[in-house]
Amino acid sequence: MDPINFVILASILFAIGAAAVLLRRNAIIAFMGVELMLNAANLALVAFSRMHGEIDGQIMAFFVLTVAAAEVVVGLGIIIAVFRARQTISLDEPAELKG
Amino acid sequence: MVNTVMFWIIAALTVIPALSLLFARKAVHVAMSVVLVMVGLAAAYVTLSAPFLGMVQIVVYTGAVMMLFLFVLMLVGVDQREDLKETIKGQRWIGLLAAAGLGAFLVSIIGRVTLPTADTMPSGDPEAVAIALFDRYVLVIEVLGFVLITAAVGALVLTHTPRLRPRKTQLEVQRDRVRVGADPVNKPMPGVYARHNALDVPALDPEGKPIEHSVSRVLEIRHQTQEGAEFRAALEDPSRKEGDR
Known part of the structure; x- marks a missing residue:
């Protein structure tokens, strides 16, 4: 089976993650959608690495993994800070900056 | 080339739990499903001759990131209700349509291209x-x-969070308690003065009366307490033996 199938799988996962970000109001679930999108991109990178026979795609996926870990830490910190200020993690609540 | 059976197992292991991101009500269920997705992705990496990345994926994602998500879920409370009221009218359908359109677009484009696959496997x-x-x-x-x-x-x-006021000493805590009229001393432990050494039996004061508030409130809500009066009757009536209870 051709490794391009994994790229198709990655695009399906990316679409599911995007739908989660667009549809869910719970900040943590929307954030998990972002994580799923990052991982879909990683899967595509690794599949391309396999198709080219070079290791560079895997290295890029490794870098994405590291940046994603840093991003999770900061994002969850923001969610905690918002929860402390407002007692909610709904994405629609903090609308005070709305014009 | 990649094992076909392996591909379909991985596809099922990633796509089906990922759908819980859209349909599961409880955030904890979503988090556990995403853990499954991450394990499936690790298997995909190993299949695509990237074993090191697969192991890193399991350690970093299932081991660290998703557990961090669970910690935060427990911190903010797992029963945070998700309000279903739409702020923007028709947002749900627009969002679903946009995401489905994106997926269909990507799949159709990628499905059409044919890329050559190198014969050499990358050493991962x-x-x-x-x-x-x-x-x-x-x-x-x-x-x-x-x-x-x-x-x-x-x-x-x-x-x-910066500390806005100085830390209360034990003396100040005690003064505050007395000021609002609470008991200056600890509540009697349940069961201490009673004949039973059990938490569901109220304590008896020196006059032999049961102290109702010595029993934990949780047990009262669950109706798992013993009546103090019933105990006193048993104590006063020597014909009833302790073993009857």
Whole structure:
């Protein structure tokens, strides 16, 4: 089976993650959608690495993994800070900056 | 080439739990399903001859990131209701349509291209990864170190709460309690003065009367307490033996 199938799988996962970000109001679930999108991109990178026979795609996926870990830490910190200020993690609540 | 059976197992293991992101009500269920997705992705990496990355995926994602998500879920309370009221009218259908359109677009485009697959497998074992990381990409590794340090400091700053008033001493806590009229001393332990050494039996004061509030409130709500009066009757009536209860 051709490794391009994994790229198709990655695009399906990316679409599911995007739908989660667009549809869910719970900040943590929307954030998990972002994580799923990052991982879909990683899967595509690794599949391309396999198709080219070079290791560079895997290295890029490794870098994405590291940046994603840093991003999770900061994002969850923001969610905690918002929860402390407002007692909610709904994405629609903090609308005070709305014009 | 990749094992076909393996591909379909991985596809089922990733797509089906990922759908819970859209349909599951409880955030904890979503988190556990995403853990499954991450395991499936690790299996995909191993299949695509990247074993080191697969192991890193399991350690970092299922071991660290998703557990961090669970910690935060427990911290903010697992029963945070998701309000279903739409702020923007028709947002749900527009969002679903946009995401489905994106997926259909990507799948149709990628399904049409044919890319040549190299015959040589990339070696994804730790040694090859280390040589690539610390030779060609050593500058990127150093920058990533800065990113991680910044993220750690940022998390500390975001979750730090400065103390606005001085810490209360034990004496002040006690004075506050007396001021609002609470018992200045501890409540009697349940069961201490009773004949039973059990938590569901109220304590008896020196006159032999049961002290109702010595029993935990939780047990009262669950109706798992023993009546104090019933106990006193048993004590006063020597014909009833303790073993009847």
